[in-house]
Amino acid sequence: MSSAERVRAAAVKLFATKGFHGTGIRDLAQEAELSSATLYHYMGTKEDLLVEIMTTSLLRLIDAVAKATAGSDDPVVRMRTLVALHVLAHAAQPGETRVVDNEVDxxxxxxxxxxxALRDEYERYWAKAIEDGAAANVFHTAQPTVTRLALLEMCSGVARWYSPKGPLKLEDLxxxxxELALRVLGHPVAVRAQDLRQCLEVVAQVWDLPVQEGF
Amino acid sequence: MSSAERVRAAAVKLFATKGFHGTGIRDLAQEAELSSATLYHYMGTKEDLLVEIMTTSLLRLIDAVAKATAGSDDPVVRMRTLVALHVLAHAAQPGETRVVDNEVDxxxxxxxxxxxALRDEYERYWAKAIEDGAAANVFHTAQPTVTRLALLEMCSGVARWYSPKGPLKLEDLxxxxxELALRVLGHPVAVRAQDLRQCLEVVAQVWDLPVQEGF
Amino acid sequence: MSSAERVRAAAVKLFATKGFHGTGIRDLAQEAELSSATLYHYMGTKEDLLVEIMTTSLLRLIDAVAKATAGSDDPVVRMRTLVALHVLAHAAQPGETRVVDNEVDxxxxxxxxxxxALRDEYERYWAKAIEDGAAANVFHTAQPTVTRLALLEMCSGVARWYSPKGPLKLEDLxxxxxELALRVLGHPVAVRAQDLRQCLEVVAQVWDLPVQEGF
Amino acid sequence: MSSAERVRAAAVKLFATKGFHGTGIRDLAQEAELSSATLYHYMGTKEDLLVEIMTTSLLRLIDAVAKATAGSDDPVVRMRTLVALHVLAHAAQPGETRVVDNEVDxxxxxxxxxxxALRDEYERYWAKAIEDGAAANVFHTAQPTVTRLALLEMCSGVARWYSPKGPLKLEDLxxxxxELALRVLGHPVAVRAQDLRQCLEVVAQVWDLPVQEGF
DNA sequence: TATGAATGAGCTTTCATTCAT
DNA sequence: AATGAATGAAAGCTCATTCAT
Known part of the structure; x- marks a missing residue:
């Protein structure tokens, strides 16, 4: 891993676990095994580093969603895909996603x-799928906006507790x-692992992970 | 409002919005309209203040849950109550609850x-209700633990976006x-506002809020 | 013991053991079992308290020396008396004397x-006795000034280590x-306890101590 | 002089004259002609700096004493050497020695x-010499321990008043x-400057001072 | 590419002191 | 006589950042 990569990885790890304000430049330097002065060869300010992490993380998510939902009209399929992608991203990249979710302030x-703006762009995919599903009478929810927020929080929470070392495989997760999301939307149908195969592939491609069950 | 109360209120507000590490003693002093030296008449260290907020918040939640679920055997009723209380607490006290949820690190x-330990004690109520419902065959979930975590995250998220100034009344929320929670648990039944009347009363009592629809 | 006395005693104890700068107003208040605001009923500033302790301590020493050497022409007797008084004062009042010796800066x-100025006035008694003894050819020292300083330091040191709980009685000390001092001055003669009886009485009187061997 | 040396020199000077608690970080910075932040490149905490000064000072004293008394059986010679070394160290390095003597608390x-522990190790040399002299019947003292303490205090006092600018040369001091010490020990013999030549050399070597009469 | 040295500004906390009650 | 409340100033220390090498 190059120095530049070590800096970024250190920032992701520490921003995620200790927060942006709770992480000092010296902490980053120690984690990246560089002197604090050397850090500045690989970054602008500390905030620049945070912005870069958030931006690339969100762009990847948008990229993944665009790829995975392209050409699918069925709101149920799209919703399934959105949830799976979101959960996979949060489980496989808990650092980046926690930073995005917690350090906006x-x-x-x-x-x-x-x-x-990027986050809103991403959430539009969710809003659209829910709206379309409601219009098509496959989703039933009195408060589409609230339901969307509830689903997003539910899925983002994965980054807080999922561990690849636990018994639960990514694809089962x-x-x-x-399934839970479709239940929430009043369309309780079973989801099979093979329905999500494409999601796994997109995730592996966008986040540059080895293609295997548990990444 | 006394000085001591102003200090606590300032801490809740700022810790919730800017984070513990993002909040300086001078910020607290300014918000509480005191000098930074005077703060120390009403608190120990900054961390003591954080601990106090978290502890009383969790103790109140536990207190409320104990009161509201006492004497109810039906897992569906208990679950409904747990969700309502959790959501009401997060909507009515977004500051305290966000601090509890985000600043543990x-x-x-x-x-x-x-x-x-306190948080675990609280979550036991949820775990028990879900287990009992599954045993009674009224809840259907392949991963009770995951489902519990998903529900908790879903409900806690309310503190991040709900505003009493918006169109949604607390009781509708x-x-x-x-209803969403019961759908998630495979028990999709309608919930009426009157089912939750007791919850509103317990919340009003435990958090010392005026008894009215929107607190 | 009155509050005023407790304040003074607390200051002597803490200034002696922790130093003036190492002792806070809150330390004094705690030791005196008063609130820090109440301290200011019994003192001016912290420095005033220090000055008062030093001044009364030195005035007592001067008073004692004046009383004990009055009417004695013999330099050997005077020297013996000066040393005994100094040592007794430092052993019986180690707090005050340590403060005087260490906190002038x-x-x-x-x-x-x-x-x-007070300290110089006191040391004049020593200088005079040494000069007179040298003039009378009973003391033999090439460097009277150095010798005086050496003797004073030697005797003051008692306050750093003497304990009344130890095996050594005050009068033996x-x-x-x-005897050591007379040896230093080149006049090595034995000193008997009864030679110093008057010193003990003067010390007991000036410092208002119970008349007994060990005070 | 390097920055690191300036920091140490500043600390010795200020701790000696104003005391540890009386010396602020900003005082040190000003004396060392550095910013207060820069100080922390060259030290740990303020206390670490104090410990370092005391430790190296005592280790040097022990080193010097070990070197200078090696191979000497005669208690009188050893005592003469101990006193001379102690006095020379206190006169030539009044800063370090005052810090060691006054700031232990x-x-x-x-x-x-x-x-x-280091100080006790050092004082063992004195105790041994006095014991040996008493056993050999060349020293006569009824209270060897008290006498040792008296001598140490007497000699340490030099650091409080000796000035190389005064009329007294180091070797005369x-x-x-x-001589005074031997008188105290009941062995009043003349001491010649040449008896102490080796001491001067050891001091010059251990403290890295220019070899000359007055350092 | 890498870093030791450096710093102004800021941190949390404590200081000695005052004052209304 | 006694104190809780209050504070400006200062304490020791760390911050993110720069720069010469």
Missing amino acids: ALSAPARARVV ATHYA | ALSAPARARVV ATHYA | ALSAPARARVV ATHYA | ALSAPARARVV ATHYA
Whole structure:
């Protein structure tokens, strides 16, 4: 792993576990096994580093979602895919995703605006799928917006507790959450692992992970 | 409001919005309209203040849950109550609850252990209700533990976005979430506002809020 | 013991053991079992308290020396008396004397000048006795000034280690030091406890101690 | 002089004159002509700096004494050497020695224990010489322990008043004190400057001073 | 590429002191 | 006589960042 990669990895790890404000430049340097002065060869300011992590993480998520839902009209299939992708990303990349979910308030106003815009762009996919499903009468929910927020929080929570060392395989996790989400939307159908095969492939490709069950 | 109360309120507000590490003693002093030296008449260290907030918040939640579920054997009723209480607490006290949910990592090891023990004690109520419902064949979930975590995250998320100024009344919010939760648990039944009346009363009592629809 | 006395005693104890700068107002308050605000009923500033302790301690020493050497022309007798008084004062009042000996640098310039003047006045008794003894050819020392300083340091050191709980009685201590001092001055004669009886009485009177061997 | 050396020199000077608690970080920075932040490149905590000064000072003293008394059986010679070394060290390095003698109480318990152990190791040389002299009937003292303490205090006092700018040369000072000490021990013999030549050399070597009469 | 040295600004916390009650 | 409340100033120490080498 190059020095630049070590810096980024250190930032992801520490921002995720100790928070942006709880992580010092010296902590980053120690984690990356560099001097604190050397860090500045690989980053701008500390905030730049945070922005970069958040931006690339969200862009990847948007990229993955765009790829995985392209050409699918069925809202149920799209929803299943969105949930699976979200959960897989949060389980496989808990560092990045926790940073995105928890450290938005640490950004300065202009950077926050850009990050929030990306997040909104991402959430549009969810909103659209729910709206379409409601219009098609396959989803039944009195409060589509609230339901969307509830689903997103439910799925994002995975990053807080999932461990690849535990008994639950990634694909089972994704399958389970996809089912829960469809239940929430009033469309309780079984989801099979093979329905999500494409999601796993997209995730592996976008996040550059080895293609295997548990990444 | 006394100085001591102003200090606590300032801490809740700022810890919730800017995070523990992102909040300086001077920020607290300014928010509480006191000098930073005077703060120390009303608190120990900054961490003591955090611990106090987390502890009382969790104790209240446990207290509320104990009161509201006492004497109820039906797992569906208990679950409905747990969800409603959780959502109401997070919507009515978003500051405290966000601090509890987000700042555990800011605690020193011994304090963290105590807080986590309280949180575990609270979650036992959820685990028990889900287990009982599954045993009684009214809940259907292949992964009870995962489902519990998913529900908790879903409900806690309310503290991140709910606003009493929005169109959604607290009781509608609670009703909606109770329904979503029962759907997640494979027991999709309608929930009526009157089913949750007792919850509203317990919340009003435990958090010392005025008894009215929107608190 | 009155509050005023408790304040003074607390200051003597803490200034002696932790130093003036190492002792906080809150330490004094705790030791005196008063609130820190109440302290200020019994003292001016912290420095005033220090000055008062040093001044009364030195004035008592001067008073004692004046009383005990009055009417004695013999330099050997005077020297014996000076040493005995000094050692007894330092052994019986180690707090006050340590403060006087160690905390002069903590004083502001004007206060220091006054205290140093008193100390000089006291040391004049030693200088005079040594000069007279040298003139009378009973003391033999090539460096009278150095010898005086050496003797003073030797005797003051008692306050750092003597304990009344140890095996050495005060009168034996004084006798021993008187002999050592006369040896230093080239006049090695035995000193008997009864030679110092008057010293013990003067010390008991000036410091208001119970008249007994060990005070 | 390097920055690191300036920091140490500043600490010695200020701790000696104003005391540890009376010296602020900003005072040290000003004296060392560095910013207060920069100080922390060259030290750990303020206490670490104090410990370092005390430890190296005592280790040097022990080193010097071991070197200078090696191979000497005669208690009189050893005593003469101990006194001369002690006095020379205190006169030539008044800063370090005053810090060692006066600031032990400023140390935390574990650091104090280590420093006191070193001091005890040093004082063993004195105790041994006095015991041996008494056993050989060349020293006559009824209270060997008290006498040792008296001598140490007498000699340490030099650091409080000796100035190389005064009329007294270092070697005369040492000679005079050696004679006083032998008088105290009941062995009043003349000491010649040439008896102490080796001591001067050892001091010059251990403290890295230019070899000349007045250093 | 890498870092030791450096720093102004800031951190949390304590300081000695005052004052209304 | 006694104190809780209050504070400006200062304490020891760390911050993110720069720069010469």
